[in-house]
Amino acid sequence: MGIKEKILDYQVTHGVFDNSTFAGTEGIAKRAIAEGFDALSEKQKAVLEPYLSITCSGITDPGGHHNDCAAVLEGESLLDAYHRCEDPEYLICDSCDDEEGYYAHQWDRISQE
Ligand SMILES: [Zn+2]
Incomplete structure (x- = not known):
């Protein structure tokens, strides 16, 4: 599991996506964890990008x-x-x-x- 998948895994298990503006975010994150971030489409990656770079x-x-x-x-x-x-x-x-x-x-x- 790469670093992006590890981050997403942590986020899914800690409810970070519960308040996401787009309801499908958690599903995309779970797919990234199962199949790898690079398996996602460009649009799906774009949905997750803000969660992978936090100020x-x-x-x-x-x-x-x-x-x-x-x-x-x-x-x-x-x-x-x-x-x-x-x-x-x-x-x-x-x-x-x-x-x-x-x-x-x-x-x-x-x-x-
Ligand atoms: Zn600081």
Whole structure:
């Protein structure tokens, strides 16, 4: 199974397609998982493309400032993000994840002062 199929498999099992605008999306994803992404028609691939390239949700620092991260998660980094983030609707990149860990540490310190 290639990386695209693994991502789609994760998305199907975690209900990512439940709210898709086009009702057939999940069916196409399942076909890609069973037969391989490359077996799909160009139109079917186009339906799935937005799910294979997701912009980082970014994070908000303790001062309430959102970092507007524009990192795009694709391939391995997207699959990593799915495994790392608890909410499949809220994915962040490696760098934001590091930063969030740093803020969490700061919050702990502030609350103990
Ligand atoms: Zn980010």
